[in-house]
Amino acid sequence: MEINLWINGKEFKDDVLPDTVLIDFIRSKGFYSVKRGCETSNCGLCTVLMDGKPILSCSTLALRGNGHDITTIEGIEEEALEFGGFMADQGAEQCGFCSPGFIMTVIAMKNELTNPSEEEIKNYLNGNLCRCTGYMGQLRAIKKYLEKGSK
Amino acid sequence: MFTIDNYVMAENLEEAYSLNQNRRNVILGGTMWLRLGRKKIGKAIDLSSLGLNNIEEDDEKFTIGCMCTLRNIETNKSLNKYFNGIIAKSVNNIVGVQLRNGATIGGTLFSRFGFSDVLTALLSLDTYVNLYKGGIVPLSDFVNMPLDNDILINVIIKKDSRRASYLTHRKSSSDLPVLACAVSNYDGEWNVVLGARPMKAKLINIKKNYNLTKDDVVEEMLEIIKQNIGFGSNYRGSGKYRQILAEVLVRRNIDEIISGGNHGN
């Protein structure tokens, strides 16, 4: 079926099967940052922004993206570099496989919440699993990033 | 893994309804758990273009379109001014923001999952579902109706000044509840709902004079619950443990409603 959407500002017109999920469509267009970590909507690795909101691209039909704006980390390189720098300074990316989905959610949080408390940060990101870091380094990176943003 | 042969963006509810009468066809909710099964779907019916993704408010009620996401009802300020904010409270442990941006209220309620937080919370309120053929049905009736091919168009929550409280016990923060409990009090009536028993949520309505001392209310209610609500076992917890949890959560919810006590949990 015909689909017409924007990934990182670039328009894509294509023919997709009705059961193609968004992650597979996005990866097929060369945006390999988007990762799959489970089949049950629990890990958050595949998080992309649809019209600015974080969604699970593994559980969203590609056709549901029709007419919408999709953003992956490739589309926000500047913010990724900035926040990623704070991550790197903590060693908080570790294996890095969950980083793109996590960073997309952090960016969404920054846009949605003003001066979030530690509890609000943790709640907002609770759907992003990480098996390497124990989450502490990520929290340190977020706090430094938000501190800098509020200055 | 599921398969879908055809995808139909429904132009009106009649079209959606008639397509949905074929057993191979399915109305799409948020599709968050579509991949859990091995469903072979003929036509996937999408209600996205029918304007059912709004929360409307008038003097008497909230009307929540079936395509509203759990995140919509979590962040809606006027909705959560009511009922001590239990609607937001009932969803914010569900996996993560991403999932709640996808999962719809229609899909959640129509499935009537035993473990449902939202179903448990809404049952304690004066809640109705508006079905395309079935019309407006109290949620407490709907929960016990068999799964059919009707369409849940929207959810209606009557505004009243009831006080409500919602607590769950979970093994970990993003897990399904071991037990969910909602209690509300309005005009001398208590609604006690226990969900994730692990069977479907069950509502007990107790008419009790409000000015009884707290302990009397609690003890009587616990006795009624014991007689009317059963608990089962699964690997999240035994029936016996759920019974123990039920007593604690009901007590704490009632305490919260009567004295505004805060037990966290």
Place this chain on the structure above:
Amino acid sequence: MKVVNKGIRKKDAMSLVTGKPVYTDDITQGSYLVVKLLRSPHAHALIEDIDIEKAKNLQGIECILTYKDVPQVRFTTAGQSYPEPSPYDRLILDKRIRCVGDPVAIVAGIDEKTVNKALDRIKVKYNVLEPILDFTKAKDNKIIVHPEDNFKALDSIGADNKRNLCASECTEYGNVEEDFNKCAHVIERTYHTKANNQTMMETFRTATNIDAYGRLNIISSTQVPFHVRRIVANALQIPKSKVRVIKPRIGGGFGAKQSVVSEIFPSVVTIKTGKPAKLIYSRKESFTNGSPRHESEITVKIGADENGIIKVISMHTLWNAGAYGDHGPTTVGLAGHKAMTIYKSMKSFKFDYEVIYSNTMGAGAYRGYGATQGFFALESAVNELAAELNMDPTVLRMNSMLSGEHVGETMPSYFNEVLNSCNLDKCLIRAKEMIDWDRKYPFIDIGNNKVRSVGCAVAMQGSGISDVDVGAVEIRLNDDGFYTLMIGATDMGTGCDTILAQMAAEALDCDFDNVVVHGVDTDLSPYDTGSYASSTTYITGMAVVKACESLRSKIINEGARLIGCLPNEVDFDGEKIYSLNNEKQISLKDIGNESFLGFNNYLTASASQSSPVSPPPFMAGLVELEIDKLTGKIDIIDYVAVVDCGTVINPNLARVQTEGGIVQGIGMALYEDIIFDENGRMVNDSFLQYKIPARNDVGTIRVEFEPSYEPTGPFGAKSIGEIVINTPSPAIANAVYNATKVNIRKLPITSEKIVMGILDIENK
């Protein structure tokens, strides 16, 4: 030190945080066949017939393989040095099914849809047999998991397949019985730990193709590329010279990828079809047929004198190998040898074990490698002993455990190795200060039926496998004076590429950025056993130091020659060779450039390292919990860890390792529990049901270091990767006891067990 002991960014950090395509699936796009496995729904069965006709004829299906199409020579998938101490008990595809999910057929086709369709069309007739699922009843059971005659153990590991014995051994030192009789206090308890899945975020995956030289190339998410080369060649019965293994960036491993889980299947497809093939395990497959931690049942007996000083320990250990013996005979050894060794006051010990086959999924290596199970049992028993003696468990430990005082002494339960470095006493003292133990022990009542309690545990691990692990490195000087560090050690997110480059930069007095590192390619990289057994920093690190020393002297020789001096007349400051007697000098850059011209020497050095000892790192882990005594709910408030890993090469990465290991340990302690139904099917085979800690589950974790100096390690370093998972289970169990008097001896520690335990005590 200029570069070592600095919290430098990982070399690959910025590419990871900007989502660059660096993982196996990202770099193998294009026309790869999709490979999937048809898996058995039965735990124990014989395949009577497989009908693949209807599947084979589907358009787009390239190849379907059954047991009839693969070599019938047994091997092990355990990624260990040859001869592997794990039995050769596996075939690529076997007529006999030993656990649910055992592979029955390999299907390859042009896309996922087609392959799924083919899988549905394969008809298998099974002769379903009764399974033996309970490993505690499997020894000498009439149901035999491995009745085959070509079962083979290369080493004397005490295996007897006709008795369902994968391995067994008994070690005794001193006179255990006599010492128990002398003891004023003896306790004996049985503990049970469950199988846990590593759940690295990137599931198992491998892509294969035939390269320009007609060789099989394997691009795989593995911790053990060189073992993969050997094991795949053995399994496929092809020469090792025909196999090349490339390890790109890996999305976590934690031991799971120390087994050859996914590599063989696409390899066989590529060999049969000549076409590129790729197998990506689903999360479900990674759960149901991965390589989880061995389930264990450990009976600990401890004898102590009237002052509570531990005099004798015995541990009897039952280990569930599951269907296959990967890592069974080796993990079990750590349960005793690593755990008991920490109690230096012990005069005698006995450690006996049996590793048992059953019809559950085969286990493998998981961070801690058996020591984790041993420490839960032993540390819990020590805490129970302290409770019985009415002693503070930290005080009891201070009197019995290894400390700085014991440096120079031999450790009989640790293969008579000599202790060269230890700050365990300092770790425990500091951890107590950090958590304010003396004020909080055993608990503080905070009202509303809630209490806050503290609990403790100590642990050690090793650094590499003595006399077995090998790490080789090569370092080259290039034009412009930069270095290429070639390593075979496998960075799986841990940061070993970075810390090894830090060591090289330190040894060569240069800027960290002046050392470039390459991922592993078995054609190019020097041999390394791989990243496991906490070996990389210690073993490969030492090889880096040696290679750099060697290159350094070559640079000095060459530099001296170029400026017309003798080597003993010059020095090297990292940037230039300069004469000690006159103004002559030459920059490293110029030496590099010269070395690329005729008549000069191209400068490169290599070194290989193995170690006769495996020096233990140490740590103390203390936890503060909040427990709701009515619901049993546990909240982790604070976890405090103080680690002695010798010199900390990169404090940031060591800290994150520690935090991450603790959180995995918390998962093991509180949630993670592989459960099989009565037919042997794993019930909780998804993240929906198998919960790993999310960020709201873990409270605050605080980490400090008390570095000792390990004389046999690079710059004084020991290992860090594994030890950090060992303390949460016993420390949390201890805190639960301190709050409620309930001893939970079977993991995971759930709210329900706490509440039922409290009720039991009340009803007594």
